[in-house]
Amino acid sequence: MPLSTIHHTPTPTVADQVFDELQKHILTLELPPSTKISETEVANKMGVSRQPVREAFKRLAKLGFLEIRPQSGTKISLIxxxxxxxxxxxxxxxxxxxxxxxxxxxxxxxxxxxxxxxxxxxxxxxxxxxxxxxxxxxxxxxxxxxxxxxxxxxxxxxxxxxxxxxxxxxxxxxxxxxxxxxxxxxxxxxxxxxxxxxxxxxxxxxxxxxxxxxxxxxxxxxxxxxxxxx
The missing domain is CATH 1.20.120.530 (GntR ligand-binding domain-like)
Structure with missing residues (x-):
């Protein structure tokens, strides 16, 4: 059965864009180690809902760039x-x-x-x-x-x-x-x-x-x- 090839170009999700933007600021030290950061603040500044910000935070934490502590808040990890x-x-x-x-x-x-x-x-x-x-x-x-x-x-x-x-x-x-x-x-x-x-x-x-x-x-x-x- 002949089928046509579908050319799919992946589009970055909102969470991907939030992740990229935050990681850039972390790696360039515009967000230096120990800086406190919140989902609400990031969501408001970037004009997005908290869900993609939460996803980006989880990815950054898994990579070792964020410390997420429910009791004391989230901050940029030490080097x-x-x-x-x-x-x-x-x-x-x-x-x-x-x-x-x-x-x-x-x-x-x-x-x-x-x-x-x-x-x-x-x-x-x-x-x-x-x-x-x-x-x-x-x-x-x-x-x-x-x-x-x-x-x-x-x-x-x-x-x-x-x-x-x-x-x-x-x-x-x-x-x-x-x-x-x-x-x-x-x-x-x-x-x-x-x-x-x-x-x-x-x-x-x-x-x-x-x-x-x-x-x-x-x-x-x-x-x-x-x-x-x-």
Whole structure:
């Protein structure tokens, strides 16, 4: 029996949109750790009912970004050092293999696309625009996944790296941006040279810098951290 193919484009639900908006504000520290937040307040500000907000809260709590306590209210979770280190481990494993695959699969045009992104990053560093640099940083790593024909891996990386993002936003000054930019250049150079060993070394170095950053940031923002899981 011949049947026509139905092309379905999923539309984000209201709960999805509330989740995305809240997570963005949490990861960029516009909602810093320990900030109290309520379903009613969020629902009123976003012009939605409390049900999608409640669903978004549950998802954020499951990921470790919210603490929901009926007696004392809901607040943004502290930054979990353990969760950051787990995210780093997962991300290194995924990105090393992704970049090694890119060594075999990227075309000259793909290399050019990565170098174009690096030039945009260079401009953001010169302007000390950390928000734009953070966005371009993510685009760079996502682009490698797509060009290596493993775009689905970015979904896994994005979910696992969320706990690293708050550290990244706290640490993104002009110096750290320049370090990241130089390491991005090294990654592209290694991919262009099809050197799988060097690219693995550079990716590990690039994603391990957060170990030093955690200690530096804890020294001045110690009240935002917890050693255990949220």
């Amino acid at each position: 979990s050092e353990e969760s950051v280190l787990r995210a780093r481990f997962i991300r290194i494993a995924l990105e090393v293999h992704t970049c090694q695959a890119a060594c075999d699969r990227l075309t000259p045009d793909g290399i050019k696309q990565l170098r174009d992104l690096i030039e945009l990053q260079r401009a953001a560093v010169s302007a000390n625009d950390r928000v734009t640099f953070h966005k371009l940083d993510d685009e760079f790593h996502q682009k490698i996944c797509v060009l290596a024909d493993v775009g689905y891996v970015w979904d896994l990386i994005r979910d696992s790296k969320a706990h690293m993002d708050r550290i990244r936003m706290l640490s993104l000054n002009e110096t750290s941006q320049r370090f990241a930019l130089e390491e991005h250049i090294e990654i592209v150079d290694a991919i262009a040279a099809q050197d799988t060993e060097i690219v693995a070394q550079v990716v590990k170095k690039h994603l391990s810098r957060i170990l030093t950053l955690i200690e530096e940031i804890k020294a001045t923002n110690h009240s935002w951290f917890t050693d255990g899981q949220p």
